[in-house]
Amino acid sequence: MNKSTITFLSIATAALITFLVITTKQPSGTHQPTITAIPSDAAIVIKTNGLMELYSFLASNNYWRNLPVNFFKKDIEILMTSADSLCNDNSNIKKVLFDSTVYISLHQNEDKSLGLLFYLPFGTGINNEIMGAKLYLFFTRKGYGFIRYNPISAKQITAHPGYQNSLFYFFQKGLLVLGNNFKNISESYQQMNNRRSLLTDTGFIKVYATTGKKVAGSVFINMTKISSVFESIIQSGCYDNFKKALCVKGWSALDIDIERSFISLHGFSEMSAANQIWLKTIKNEQPADGQLAKILPASTAFYGSFTLSDPYNFKLAYNSSCRTDTKQADKLKKLRQVYGSNIDEKLFNIMTGTAALVECHKRGEDYKVYFIVKTRGNFEALDYIKLLRKNKPGALNHRNISVAKNNDTIFQNITFQKLPCNNLPNVIFGDAMNSGNYLYVCNFKEYLLFGDSQESLGDYLSELIENKNITTDTSYQNIMTDLLSSKANITLYFSIPSVWNYLSSCFSQNGKEKAGDNLLNIKANSVLGIQVSGNGQFLYNNVFLYSETREYNGPEVAWTIDLDSTLEFAPIVLPGSSNDKNQYFVQDKKTNIYIISATGKIIWKQFLGEKILGLTCQIDYYKHNKQQIVFNTAEKLYLIDKKGKAVNGFPVKFKSSATNGVAVYAFDGNKNYRYYVALANKTFIALTKEGKKVEGWKFTKTSGTVYKMAQFFSIQNKDFILISDSANVYLLNRKGDLRLKLSNKLYQSVNNTFFIDEKPNYFRLVTTDTAGQINYVYPDGHIEKNSSGKYSTRHFFEYADIDGDGLKDYLIADGNAINAFNHEHKNILTAQLADSISQKPIVLKSKNDIIAIFVSLKPANKVVMLDKYGKIVKGFPINGNYPMNVISLADDNYSFAILTGIANKLYCYYVP
Numbered sequence: 001m002n003k004s005t006i007t008f009l010s011i012a013t014a015a016l017i018t019f020l021v022i023t024t025k026q027p028s029g030t031h032q033p034t035i036t037a038i039p040s041d042a043a044i045v046i047k048t049n050g051l052m053e054l055y056s057f058l059a060s061n062n063y064w065r066n067l068p069v070n071f072f073k074k075d076i077e078i079l080m081t082s083a084d085s086l087c088n089d090n091s092n093i094k095k096v097l098f099d100s101t102v103y104i105s106l107h108q109n110e111d112k113s114l115g116l117l118f119y120l121p122f123g124t125g126i127n128n129e130i131m132g133a134k135l136y137l138f139f140t141r142k143g144y145g146f147i148r149y150n151p152i153s154a155k156q157i158t159a160h161p162g163y164q165n166s167l168f169y170f171f172q173k174g175l176l177v178l179g180n181n182f183k184n185i186s187e188s189y190q191q192m193n194n195r196r197s198l199l200t201d202t203g204f205i206k207v208y209a210t211t212g213k214k215v216a217g218s219v220f221i222n223m224t225k226i227s228s229v230f231e232s233i234i235q236s237g238c239y240d241n242f243k244k245a246l247c248v249k250g251w252s253a254l255d256i257d258i259e260r261s262f263i264s265l266h267g268f269s270e271m272s273a274a275n276q277i278w279l280k281t282i283k284n285e286q287p288a289d290g291q292l293a294k295i296l297p298a299s300t301a302f303y304g305s306f307t308l309s310d311p312y313n314f315k316l317a318y319n320s321s322c323r324t325d326t327k328q329a330d331k332l333k334k335l336r337q338v339y340g341s342n343i344d345e346k347l348f349n350i351m352t353g354t355a356a357l358v359e360c361h362k363r364g365e366d367y368k369v370y371f372i373v374k375t376r377g378n379f380e381a382l383d384y385i386k387l388l389r390k391n392k393p394g395a396l397n398h399r400n401i402s403v404a405k406n407n408d409t410i411f412q413n414i415t416f417q418k419l420p421c422n423n424l425p426n427v428i429f430g431d432a433m434n435s436g437n438y439l440y441v442c443n444f445k446e447y448l449l450f451g452d453s454q455e456s457l458g459d460y461l462s463e464l465i466e467n468k469n470i471t472t473d474t475s476y477q478n479i480m481t482d483l484l485s486s487k488a489n490i491t492l493y494f495s496i497p498s499v500w501n502y503l504s505s506c507f508s509q510n511g512k513e514k515a516g517d518n519l520l521n522i523k524a525n526s527v528l529g530i531q532v533s534g535n536g537q538f539l540y541n542n543v544f545l546y547s548e549t550r551e552y553n554g555p556e557v558a559w560t561i562d563l564d565s566t567l568e569f570a571p572i573v574l575p576g577s578s579n580d581k582n583q584y585f586v587q588d589k590k591t592n593i594y595i596i597s598a599t600g601k602i603i604w605k606q607f608l609g610e611k612i613l614g615l616t617c618q619i620d621y622y623k624h625n626k627q628q629i630v631f632n633t634a635e636k637l638y639l640i641d642k643k644g645k646a647v648n649g650f651p652v653k654f655k656s657s658a659t660n661g662v663a664v665y666a667f668d669g670n671k672n673y674r675y676y677v678a679l680a681n682k683t684f685i686a687l688t689k690e691g692k693k694v695e696g697w698k699f700t701k702t703s704g705t706v707y708k709m710a711q712f713f714s715i716q717n718k719d720f721i722l723i724s725d726s727a728n729v730y731l732l733n734r735k736g737d738l739r740l741k742l743s744n745k746l747y748q749s750v751n752n753t754f755f756i757d758e759k760p761n762y763f764r765l766v767t768t769d770t771a772g773q774i775n776y777v778y779p780d781g782h783i784e785k786n787s788s789g790k791y792s793t794r795h796f797f798e799y800a801d802i803d804g805d806g807l808k809d810y811l812i813a814d815g816n817a818i819n820a821f822n823h824e825h826k827n828i829l830t831a832q833l834a835d836s837i838s839q840k841p842i843v844l845k846s847k848n849d850i851i852a853i854f855v856s857l858k859p860a861n862k863v864v865m866l867d868k869y870g871k872i873v874k875g876f877p878i879n880g881n882y883p884m885n886v887i888s889l890a891d892d893n894y895s896f897a898i899l900t901g902i903a904n905k906l907y908c909y910y911v912p
Helices: 003-023 032-037 051-059 062-066 071-089 091-099 128-141 151-158 182-191 202-208 236-245 277-282 311-324 326-339 343-350 378-389 424-429 454-465 474-482 496-506 509-520
Strands: 044-049 101-108 114-121 145-148 166-172 175-179 217-222 248-258 262-273 300-307 351-360 368-375 416-418 440-444 447-451 490-495 526-535 538-547 556-562 572-574 583-587 592-597 602-607 612-619 628-633 636-641 663-665 674-678 684-687 711-715 718-724 729-732 738-740 755-758 763-768 774-777 783-786 796-800 809-814 817-821 827-832 842-845 851-857 862-866 885-888 896-902 905-911
Touching (some): 032 101, 032 175, 032 182, 051 248, 062 262, 062 538, 114 182, 128 145, 128 166, 202 248, 311 351, 326 343, 326 424, 368 378, 368 454, 416 454, 440 454, 447 454, 490 496, 496 526, 572 612, 711 755, 842 885
Antiparallel strands (some): 044 101, 101 114, 300 351, 300 490, 351 368, 440 447, 490 526, 526 538, 583 592, 592 602, 612 628, 628 636, 663 674, 674 684, 718 729, 796 809
16 A cells, blocks of 8 residues: 555545534533543443432442452442532532543553543632642541652652552643543543543544433443453453454443433443444344243243344354354364354255253252254244254164153143254354254254253153243343333343352353452342344443342242151251252151262161161262261161172171160271261271271270260360260270260250360360260360359250450250350340250351250250350241251351151252
């Protein structure tokens, strides 16, 4: 290209820009100095029509109120409180923050941190020096360096010792610009005296002209820069995909609307897409009704839909892309080699304009990913499946699909087809849909449904056939009424509490803290929605954040199942990698044993024929990180895998009947387990992992019968094995040598064990005797007693932190009363319940540091939850009985799970 051509194009371009700027609606004169000061590399610009008023709207919003009090929310609230106190001290500041239009810009700093600039229009009628001095006093009291920008001494400023904790500012043309990054302040100062600014950016000016006047504010998003803001919080691999999916240029302008139940952003974008076919296509589209709600199950946690009024536009764009994009063309070539040369054309010809990626989640199960394509009718969908079947694996018989609550007739007229490759939707609809492993397809009415397995397709269909679609959710009903447009070209729907568990793996640790803990990890029932529609030269955007505030009504029944008889002992938790992966081991009075999933499904059941003694535990017998279950009856020691199959060599028969539950321990953490059991002949035996006698075991007999499980602990590199009969305590080393002899008899209470109270230089054992006195057993064998009242021989004792001060307290339950005392033996809790207590109270702390006490009242068939003050929590008592177990949940929505039974039913309750 020669010099004259370049000169001509430059002049023509300049003339065109000048024409557009002159003919396009400009920001009003009062806003022009502010917009001139905003660096053109801003990723986001926020315009507030009264900053303090905007915050007051936000403070009353359900979503904001439901956010945990973390550094993000706390910092903003501190900032607003500080601004409010500034307003009280200065009328000029009050006028600016309450009545004036304030702009804020966000920038990606060089260190990937977020830079903020505030633009405060004080006008030319104030004394800059006096205002600067007042602000200096205010911010220095808050612990910030408050530094005025001076271009002449810029190098000296950056070398300031408090630079990292400083705010920078300057006054120019009646505008105060304040920021947390020196480079951003410098660029703002220089740009105010530069001809080029956002006012010469035609894309910005166009979308600015679309914003409303009577709104709380507006947000302007630079689509070229916005992805960089997320770079520090998204893992590198995921960030590349995110950046590719957001491969657009231009500006978006969204007006802000804040109500109690939602925050809404809506407005127009002037942008172009470099690669994404679907976004290019929408520019020529009109909003269309995808009619997806009836095909989305109630378990939908996320869906992304793509709906066109004329699918032919997408076909043309796709074919054009394959001619210019070699990677896309190569993918299509390979797909045609598998399915035939017309596989893509056939799909375009039967499409009616809707394709969707759907992710479903049921509590206790993994996320399942599906892809939906709407066709002209059921016959067209079946014909396409036949095309996929041609010369490929045969269609699956629908009777191979197992769905618990339905018989085979629910799958009549539905064909399931296994596919030879898993990427057909990915290739035809682009990388944005690249989330699934689509190895199976079936038809449902006029839809094609792709999934990863025949079982997951069956689960999806069973919800729809039982009329359990997304419209049964009250939140979705409210959103459809007020926020979610029925007509759009792109819709993204996120159920925040559940989808965060799925998305969190895409975030860096820094991102998890910022996005997860601060914005997405909340207990409230909340939804994020994003919609994009064609609108001539613009795209119309609708973004909303909806959150309900539901009144707390107590625990919720998560599931219930029928056993053959009542529970024999409290359900034992077999921990998984997460709460949703936990399993439960139970036995009923008919001696059946069960493994139950976290969602209340009986995985298997076996008749044992003997009653299990004591508790049950898991071990890694083969050292392959696969767990086996250890338990014993009076006659045998059992070791089974998670499928109920006995490990080779088990069960092991005892020479004399066992009197307690087996205790398992692996010294040195090497998984060389040993089993310890007391027998009716008063011997106390130690067995190897294989169930053989431990060679060299020295301990012989106890004076009395042992009914309680052995306990283990290590203090100062010494291992201890603790057993006790009715009047004696035996503290042994790993060889069975006696480490401790008591100075006096200790008649331990029947329902209680020992607790270890470790001190800096020694330890002591804590328990209660038959009179309810607290007994301390010291390493030299002497016993100290402390009386906290008179109790029956069958009282319950717990040693745990009750009041949340980090120190252990003493809790005693007897009859229908509970009392707790702190480490100074001062009463901190007293509660009188309606009926007698049937098992030891369970004291737990939740993920959010809530301390709760759970009590089973057997005669009343009730379970009660008390707070740390001894008050019954709202929603309790609930139906339940002895035996009961409670676990603390690492869950966004619930704190505890209660497992309890009545008659032959086992209940699982979730406590918010």
